[in-house]
Amino acid sequence: MASKNCTRVLFITVSLLLILVFSVSAQSQQKVIKIGAVYPLTGNIASTGLDCKRGVDLAVDIINGKYDLDLPLAKSAGLPNLGGAKIEIVYADTKGDAKNGMSEAERLITSEKVVAMIGAYQSAVTKTASQMTERLKIPYVCSDSSSPTLTERGFRYFFRVSPHDDIFARDQFQFLKDLEKKTGQAVHNVAVLYENTEFGSNAGKAYRKYAAEFGYKVVADITYPASATDVTSEVGKLIVSKPDVLMHASYITDAILFTRTFKEMGFQPKGIMTMAGYIEPGYLAAVKADGNYIIVRSTFALDLAKKKPLVAKVNELFRKKYGIDMSENAARSFMAPFVLAEAINRAKSTAPEAIVKALQDTNIPGNQTIYPWEGIKFDPQSHQNIYARGTLVQILNQEYVTIWPFDSASKQVVWPFPAWEGRK
Amino acid sequence: MPDQLLQQLADGLLIGLMYSLIAIGLTLIWGVMNIVNFAHGEFLMLGMFTSFWLFTLYGIDPIFSIPICFVSMFIMGMLIYRFIVSKVMKGPILAQLVVTFGVSIFISNLAVYFWTPDFRLLPSTILHGTWQIGGIALSIPKVAASVGSVIASGCMFFFLQRTRTGKAILATEMDREAALLMGINTERINSLSFGIGTALVGVAGAFLSTYYYVYPQVGGLFGTIAFCVVALGGFGSIEGAFIAGILVGLAQTLGGFFFDPSYKYAIVFMIYLITIWIKPQGLMGW
Numbered sequence: 254m255a256s257k258n259c260t261r262v263l264f265i266t267v268s269l270l271l272i273l274v275f276s277v278s279a280q281s282q283q284k285v286i287k288i289g290a291v292y293p294l295t296g297n298i299a300s301t302g303l304d305c306k307r308g309v310d311l312a313v314d315i316i317n318g319k320y321d322l323d324l325p326l327a328k329s330a331g332l333p334n335l336g337g338a339k340i341e342i343v344y345a346d347t348k349g350d351a352k353n354g355m356s357e358a359e360r361l362i363t364s365e366k367v368v369a370m371i372g373a374y375q376s377a378v379t380k381t382a383s384q385m386t387e388r389l390k391i392p393y394v395c396s397d398s399s400s401p402t403l404t405e406r407g408f409r410y411f412f413r414v415s416p417h418d419d420i421f422a423r424d425q426f427q428f429l430k431d432l433e434k435k436t437g438q439a440v441h442n443v444a445v446l447y448e449n450t451e452f453g454s455n456a457g458k459a460y461r462k463y464a465a466e467f468g469y470k471v472v473a474d475i476t477y478p479a480s481a482t483d484v485t486s487e488v489g490k491l492i493v494s495k496p497d498v499l500m501h502a503s504y505i506t507d508a509i510l511f512t513r514t515f516k517e518m519g520f521q522p523k524g525i526m527t528m529a530g531y532i533e534p535g536y537l538a539a540v541k542a543d544g545n546y547i548i549v550r551s552t553f554a555l556d557l558a559k560k561k562p563l564v565a566k567v568n569e570l571f572r573k574k575y576g577i578d579m580s581e582n583a584a585r586s587f588m589a590p591f592v593l594a595e596a597i598n599r600a601k602s603t604a605p606e607a608i609v610k611a612l613q614d615t616n617i618p619g620n621q622t623i624y625p626w627e628g629i630k631f632d633p634q635s636h637q638n639i640y641a642r643g644t645l646v647q648i649l650n651q652e653y654v655t656i657w658p659f660d661s662a663s664k665q666v667v668w669p670f671p672a673w674e675g676r677k
Numbered sequence: 678m679p680d681q682l683l684q685q686l687a688d689g690l691l692i693g694l695m696y697s698l699i700a701i702g703l704t705l706i707w708g709v710m711n712i713v714n715f716a717h718g719e720f721l722m723l724g725m726f727t728s729f730w731l732f733t734l735y736g737i738d739p740i741f742s743i744p745i746c747f748v749s750m751f752i753m754g755m756l757i758y759r760f761i762v763s764k765v766m767k768g769p770i771l772a773q774l775v776v777t778f779g780v781s782i783f784i785s786n787l788a789v790y791f792w793t794p795d796f797r798l799l800p801s802t803i804l805h806g807t808w809q810i811g812g813i814a815l816s817i818p819k820v821a822a823s824v825g826s827v828i829a830s831g832c833m834f835f836f837l838q839r840t841r842t843g844k845a846i847l848a849t850e851m852d853r854e855a856a857l858l859m860g861i862n863t864e865r866i867n868s869l870s871f872g873i874g875t876a877l878v879g880v881a882g883a884f885l886s887t888y889y890y891v892y893p894q895v896g897g898l899f900g901t902i903a904f905c906v907v908a909l910g911g912f913g914s915i916e917g918a919f920i921a922g923i924l925v926g927l928a929q930t931l932g933g934f935f936f937d938p939s940y941k942y943a944i945v946f947m948i949y950l951i952t953i954w955i956k957p958q959g960l961m962g963w
Contacts, residue, residue, distance in 0.1 A: 299794035299894070449939045476937065485689070486933025489684055517816045541798075
């Protein structure tokens with residue numbers, strides 16, 4: 254008898270607790286919408302992760318507050334269709350490791366109850382994290398990973414705002430063709446150099462593909478581990494192969510190391526065209542003037558402000574919050590929260606299926622972004638933003654200056670690459 | 678092509694001597710105390726930061742901050758031994774294994790907290806530029822670091838073989854119980870060895886900072902290689918670590934040059950595996 258009573262009491266207590274828990278979470282869901290973000294906040298590329306986080310945090314400030322900016326949801330506080338609900342980002346540290354990307358994504362979804370996911374900068378990590386979100390049926394909007402394969406998997410819940418390396422690689426060869434047409438300086442062969450994880454090896458693949466398509470000979474095809482202590486052998490191979498142009502896909506530590514070694518060993522092609530590592534804020538801070546004249550692919554540069562006043566206004570806010578200028582990383586990561594918030598607002602719901610449906614209908618005009626694009630609209634199959642374009646910037650006087658496409662260039666490209674000797 | 682071969686040989690030797698210098702401190706601690714110092718890479722990072730800040734804040738060139746690095750890291754090593762490591766020396770094996778691991782995580786996160794995870798390169802110091810000899814380019818800071826490595830290893834060798842304290846260290850390394858019975862204060866030897874080991878890696882850090890970028894996680898990269906060097910050379914053997922460092926450096930550059938650079942570390946570890954297969958105690962181990 255006593256045990257029966259006991260069971261009954263237990264049952265009632267548990268049910269009451271459950272009701273309490275559910276009512277609380279239902280209430281809080283109206284006020285705060287939790288979005289998970291996975292970034293490398295410690296480890297080898299922690300500086301990059303923190304930079305991405307700055308962009309995301311500023312975006313959330315703008316969404317949750319009232320700002321006179323032509324960005325989605327800037328003018329209203331929170332999401333008007335959900336009673337002014339605020340966005341809250343729950344960060345998780347991947348330490349730059351794909352395993353952690355997956356487990357942290359799972360933790361964010363199952364224990365933190367996030368309704369959507371953003372991140373993770375490194376393509377290899379985004380790949381595993383988005384496998385988890387796909388399995389758990391949670392939408393993932395990525396605006397900072399560039400491996401082409403991410404949007405080739407036919408995932409239902411994964412969307413990418415930014416251009417991928419296939420587009421970037423094509424741009425770099427298009428630039429060489431345009432340059433030849435404009436100045437008559439011909440390039441015949443290229444060397445491709447890339448780090449050996451998801452990002453680098455796919456960038457390398459894209460480089461090879463477009464070299465063949467545009468008719469350039471690949472005289473060296475070199476892959477290396479990004480966490481190297483010394484890259485003499487790589488540069489030695491490059492020097493022996495005597496390329497006209499080097500195309501290099503790297504992260505930041507290897508970009509710094511290579512720049513030093515290029516200079517030390519006097520590697521002197523006509524042009525050095527790169528991806529990713531060379532545009533990190535830490536890169537120029539470390540190599541200073543040795544970074545000059547290197548060309549990097551980009552989606553953003555501060556000189557875009559000349560044609561797009563919104564860029565200057567956003568950078569002003571960024572400066573006020575962090576005391577530094579907005580970098581390309583911060584600018585890329587900046588957009589994902591807007592795209593998600595705008596979709597959730599239209600969906601009037603935080604149910605994953607409703608968000609995915611809204612994302613499929615996303616159509617943000619170009620003037621509501623800080624990039625030189627026509628807008629944001631996802632391909633119905635791949636979910637890649639069909640308007641995403643790259644630009645090329647060159648480091649001139651230790652600043653990133655847009656040099657291609659030639660019609661949106663703010664300065665003329667310096668070509669060929671000036672000799673290392675005789676520079677200050 | 679022949680130029681590049683010489684270039685790779687030279688660079689392999691230079692980076693190898695750097696590895697030797699980093700590994701000597703580790704092998705000493707390992708040999709004397711039989712503990713794995715996982716914080717070795719972090720001590721290297723602290724040495725690099727010491728040299729970096731001395732230059733940035735007070736304008737002291739790394740070449741002059743080497744003695745400061747040696748002394749300050751020596752004191753720090755002794756303190757860490759006294760207050761942390763010695764406490765677990767009598768504890769279970771697992772505790773000994775984990776303690777330095779904890780120290781390493783603590784130090785690297787503290788460094789991120791104080792100095793941010795940014796990358797820092799020293800601007801032109803006294804040692805900068807390259808020498809062009811024939812067709813090959815030799816980085817002056819790397820050459821200086823290699824000379825420093827040879828001198829430091831030589832001093833270490835002399836100290837261990839010729840001085841009373843050095844012999845006491847060697848005796849402890851060979852047989853702790855017997856050394857204790859002979860009246861050697863092994864506790865003192867322990868803390869001294871930990872101090873010297875840490876000081877040596879501090880010196881390596883000062884040299885390394887003249888050409889490699891400094892950031893809180895830099896220890897991880899070099900730490901792993903140092904472990905490989907120590908194991909290849911034989912646990913506790915100074916000469917072994919010296920030779921193994923050079924071998925690893927050469928294997929890395931030549932392997933990367935002739936085969937695929939993405940396998941250069943695989944080649945290094947393959948040499949290690951082959952060596953311990955033939956001689957499990959390492960090249961010079963006993």
